[in-house]
Amino acid sequence: GQNIDQPTEMTATEGAIVQINCTYQTSGFNGLFWYQQHAGEAPTFLSYNVLDGLEEKGRFSSFLSRSKGYSYLLLKELQMKDSASYLCAVRVPNSGNTPLVFGKGTRLSVIA
Amino acid sequence: GAGVSQSPSNKVTEKGKDVELRCDPISGHTALYWYRQSLGQGLEFLIYFQGNSAPDKSGLPSDRFSAERTGGSVSTLTIQRTQQEDSAVYLCASSLDRDGTYEQYFGPGTRLTVT
Numbered sequence: 001g002q003n004i005d006q007p008t009e010m011t012a013t014e015g016a017i018v019q020i021n022c023t024y025q026t027s028g029f030n031g032l033f034w035y036q037q038h039a040g041e042a043p044t045f046l047s048y049n050v051l052d053g054l055e056e057k058g059r060f061s062s063f064l065s066r067s068k069g070y071s072y073l074l075l076k077e078l079q080m081k082d083s084a085s086y087l088c089a090v091r092v093p094n095s096g097n098t099p100l101v102f103g104k105g106t107r108l109s110v111i112a
Numbered sequence: 113g114a115g116v117s118q119s120p121s122n123k124v125t126e127k128g129k130d131v132e133l134r135c136d137p138i139s140g141h142t143a144l145y146w147y148r149q150s151l152g153q154g155l156e157f158l159i160y161f162q163g164n165s166a167p168d169k170s171g172l173p174s175d176r177f178s179a180e181r182t183g184g185s186v187s188t189l190t191i192q193r194t195q196q197e198d199s200a201v202y203l204c205a206s207s208l209d210r211d212g213t214y215e216q217y218f219g220p221g222t223r224l225t226v227t
Binding site: 045048 | 153157218219221
């Protein structure tokens with residue numbers, strides 16, 4: 001089966017840096033996505049990695065190591081509005097019924 | 113342009129009733145996905161459409177669930193004889209191409225409560 005692991009909850013201080021890890025064991029790999037989901041709202045796309053390395057986009061960066069089955073999302077200069085769930089998702093080619101496998105998400109709380 | 117829209121936004125129904133949920137994808141998006149999210153849980157994949165066809169329906173949790181898509185656009189998810197465990201937020205997403213690198217754009221979801 002397909003397995004995506006993320007911490008359930010994290011807490012960080014406003015202005016700080018936080019790293020949210022994601023490990024995956026899947027039957028194939030064709031890219032990894034990070035989504036942000038505020039409470040009661042739909043997920044919104046943050047980043048996409050298909051090659052090893054770091055992708056930077058403003059305050060958010062995402063890293064991928066395919067050999068380790070590992071990714072992280074790095075959030076810098078945390079703001080209160082960053083309090084949300086962060087979902088890691090892996091695209092698994094030829095996986096039959098589920099082309100994108102989601103982890104259960106990491107609920108981040110940003111405190112003053 | 114307009115994003116993915118879903119209706120209704122909230123639905124409360126009695127156990128045993130049928131419900132129909134609607135999704136309008138982004139214009140031009142060929143792939144459409146249905147997910148279910150229970151409180152505090154991750155996204156549970158239900159079914160996807162490429163055009164009007166659904167290559168694999170085995171993600172649907174039971175035979176009470178069915179979905180269709182017409183004209184390569186609007187999709188409806190129907191739940192017959194609803195049960196309390198069907199209570200969840202049902203999310204629809206669309207993307208340009210299922211097999212490409214394109215991200216999925218999500219709708220606001222339909223919150224279904226079965227009493």
